[in-house]
Amino acid sequence: MKPVWTTAAVAAYRGGEMKRTSVAAACLFLSACGVDPQFVKQSDVPPGAKVGVVPFRDCLIDSQEDCDGSGGVAGSIFARIFSEEGFSAVLLSRPVGARMELSDAVAVDTAKEQGLAFVINGEVTQFYRVAPMTFRPDRAGLSVRLLRVDTGEVAAAYSDVRASKTNFSSPDSMIADMAEEVRDELQ
Secondary structure: OOOHHHHHHHHHHHOOOOOHHHHHHHHHHHHHHOOOOEEEEOOOOOOOOEEEEOOOEOOOOOOOHHHOOHHHHHHHHHHHHHHHOOOEEEEOOOOOOOOOOOOHHHHHHHHHHOOOOEEEEEEEEEEEOOOOOOOOOOEEEEEEEEEEOOOOOEEEEEEEEEEOOOOOOOHHHHHHHHHHHHHHHHO
């Protein structure tokens, strides 16, 4: 069963009442609330589609040094996971700094230059690694959008925040699990 907000958000978006930024804002808000993963699919993605992945924006948590480079790590993981099964993915260059916002329109233009059908753009919202035996949880969170390059529309949006209950899951493995969930939902 889909959450009520998801159905309402998709209906509003399709009705032209909601912009892509509103969908992204809703995903970011829900990721900050620590709710279950949210996936909204608004259009089909054909098998074998060429997907570009722009390295995500680094998380912006002050005094958390693990945030530096987190967007590059997450983007690389998404490109690898999407290439393993069902899609042809390529990691693109990020046209702005790692901590700067990258608009979906610029991400679409970057992918269009490469002749790609879709592009993934997003933000890392949590990225925290701890040393073993510190009994603090590793964390990973992100908000991503899969965009159609021909129209610039959001084909799918996903948001999640996770924390390991043991010291056996790293932020990298949590992001890999999220990437697999997104890929599998699109197939």
